[in-house]
Amino acid sequence: MSEIKLNKISRDYGQGIFGVHDVSLEIETGEFMVLLGPSGCGKSTTLRMIAGLEETTSGEISIAGRDVTRLAPRERNVAVVFQSYALYPHMSVRENMRFGMKMRKTPLDEQDARIARAAEVLGLQPYLDRKPAALSGGQRQRVALGRAIVREPDVFLMDEPLSNLDAKLRGEMRQELVRLHRRVGKTTVFVTHDHVEAMTMGDRICIMRNGCIEQVGAPLEVYARPRNTFVAQFLAAPAMNLVPATLTAAAGAVTLSAGPIVGPLPAREAALYAPAAGRALLFGLRAEDILTQPRPGAQPFSAVVTALEALGPENLIVVEAEGQALSARVDRHFLPRIGAEVTLHADLAHMHLFDAASGDALARET
Amino acid sequence: MRRALSHLGLILAVVIVIFPILWVFRTSLVPPQESYSTTILPSVTLDNYRALFAEKNFGRNYLNSLIVAILSVVVTMPLAAMTGYAFARFRTGGGLARFATLASQMLPPVALALPTFMLFRGLGLTNSLTGLTIVYAAINLPFLTWILMGFFEAIPEDLEGAAMTDGATRWGAFWRVVLPVAAPGIMAAGVLGFILSWNEFLFALILGGSNTATVPVALASLQTSNGVQISNVAAGVSLAILPLMIAAKFIQKYLVEGLSFGSVK
Incomplete structure (x- = not known):
């Protein structure tokens, strides 16, 4: 021992x-x-x-x-x-x-x-x-x-x-x-x-x-x-995207508003995060959870491409929308021009939410 | 063309530096009456050297110098190594101890010569090689400590960490790892200490007598009331710089050698 x-x-x-x-x-x-x-x-x-x-x-x-x-x-x-x-x-x-x-x-x-x-x-x-x-x-x-x-x-x-x-x-x-x-x-x-x-x-x-x-x-x-934004950002490159956000609960639906990403939460997330409605939050999404193709539960948004790194097996792009810069890890065949407007999809099934003041993750069951 | 010019300049500089030494050597090899002639080598003789040893007891002086210079380094080195290591690793005594070590080098030797003489006369250490060795060891200690401190500071601490986790005590790490790695530095410091003692004149003159005169004192005594015996002086100087030239060669080799050759990236 x-x-x-x-x-x-x-x-x-x-x-x-x-x-x-x-x-x-x-x-x-x-x-x-x-x-x-x-x-x-x-x-x-x-x-x-x-x-x-x-x-x-x-x-x-x-x-x-x-x-x-x-x-x-x-x-x-x-x-x-x-x-x-x-x-x-x-x-x-x-x-x-x-x-x-x-x-x-x-x-x-x-x-x-x-x-x-x-x-x-x-x-x-x-x-x-x-x-x-x-x-x-x-x-x-x-x-x-x-x-x-x-x-x-x-x-x-x-x-x-x-x-x-x-x-x-x-x-x-x-x-x-x-x-x-x-x-x-x-x-x-x-x-x-x-x-x-x-x-x-x-x-x-x-x-x-x-x-x-x-x-x-x-x-x-x-x-x-x-557990918090520090861990979220340190454990990956590019770091997890963090965007100031709020939740609004009305008529059984919970709506997320995080910069360009605005839309209803999927049922599971809605149930989980409903109590945080009205608080100042940070919405977190990893680069690989920003998709180029629609998927159920993914919220579409449009953004302008500001940088592109073709790594070979995949591409890293940085897009900007409503003053927020977001990194996305995309398919190697997705090669937009710099300055082009693209539609991306935020996969909310894999979203994270943190308290804006403390940076701590909101309690989340399995 | 540029290269040729710079080489020409360098050659000129070398000649300027080396010419007096070569001329002294030349003077030591020609008969006294030719000493001041401008002929390069009118005739070659070893009489000047012979006279130096036969009439002036130069062999004794040479031996005295060797004994005192070597002993003073041998006595000083372990103390300087341990003190330098303590300064480098544990910051023993803080900035003050370091400063005091350096400050002792800034005192004019004359300020110490008379008190030392009074002290040593009372102790019966004047006109003795022991007394001179003690003085030289005392002069060398702060100097060598300072130099070795620099060498120890350049040795990565991880080496000792590795030795200590490998099972060595602090002393074991110092003895088995730090000292061997610092060997080039210790050699270089030893050679510097030797040169310092070898060239020392003031204390040797004041504390020494006829039997304990060292080479610098003996050379000075060739300046007599009948004039300077230039051919003997030249022979003496030629012999006196011999150990220094060997030492310089040594020190160059050790100083060029890297300190932590390949232990850490």
Whole structure:
């Protein structure tokens, strides 16, 4: 068992400045937990606090049922993969991997066996006697992973390990890491600011802002039901469209008025959101829920195309109507001229509503 | 054409810098009566060097200089490394300690020479290599601390984080990871400290005696009432710059070498 429990942990830099504030989180044994957020949100600090590299000013951290809050990093049995890889430049790949086992006095033949195994899994056999300087970025990344694996720690902590790789390699390593995690099965905390990594890799994701947790949940669940506008916008590119809106309830029908999108809500949404009629709201719709073809429950509106990005498999367009800019993810054959007026359809079955003042999502059942 | 011109300019600059040194070397190789002639090499002799060692006890001076310069660096280096690391990582003593370290380098040495002399006379450390070594170590310490602090600051902290999560103590991370990575910097600082001690004149003159005179003092003593013994001076200078040239070669190699070669992107 190697679950991680964070109980109201804070990192106080003094003068009321917090790196992390009152964060509580339980990560189960074998779980792949992604900490996601913009830079400065406290995700790396949280990771470093778990590793013991950053002081925990208040709260408790326990790993595998053991309170490690005041223990030195070496006593916590965690392995960290750093964004910079932090390979020991004066040691060969083999020595880099051996270092942690040597420190822990693992028997020599066991050390060799584990290095051989890790080298095989990661395809590092040809490079074992090279120094890090003689390796490519991707290879260094693998060495950093190998160094963590051979230690056989309770917990893997990864601090944006893919952000220094080029796009193609990043995609490959993403899949490789997931495969590796399945194989090794160790509790993993993975810090990233990339929502694609978070969505594709995490068993659960924990979205942070300003040192606090905004939402924790399975990727698709968080994507489908963001708790507030921050989560809604952070978890996708292009970000969720948000338009100031109001609801009017009259004669059993609920009518939405959100910029250019004006029309009755579908029955299910009408029942759900009727109590919010008259409040100042934000209407949220993801780019893929703006359609080019009509569909039952989708509200047509016309808008002027202001930008078009043909990505190949799909196109991203930005349209403007009534002073509102909206992004839409459309079919690759839909190629309007810039400045052309088009009719689009807002799929209200997938709409979100947030309180305009607090940004919190209006309660929504399944 | 442009390239040729700039090369010509550079060659000229090099000649201007290097000519006096070459001329000193030339003077050390010609008989004393030819020292001031304009002939480049009328005749070549090693008599000047021979005289320097046979009559002036220059071998002793040379050895003194080597002992004092090397010992002072050896004594200083561990202290400077630990102090520099503490300044770099833990901000020990804050800005004040850093400033004090730098400020000590701004005092004119003369201001310290007399008090040091009084102190060392009381302790029986005048006219001794031990005394001179202590002074040079004291002069080197703030200087090397400052230099090493810069080198340590350039080493990514993640390296120590990796070592510490890998199972090393703070000291273990310093000893097994930071020091080896900082080795080029430590070598460079050591060479600079050596040069500083090797060239030091004031304290060597005031605290030393005939047995403990170092090379700079010995060279100055060739300026006698019978005039400057230029051929001996030239021979002495040629020998004195020898270790500096070797050191310069060393330091260049280590300074050029990157600090965190490939550890982090």
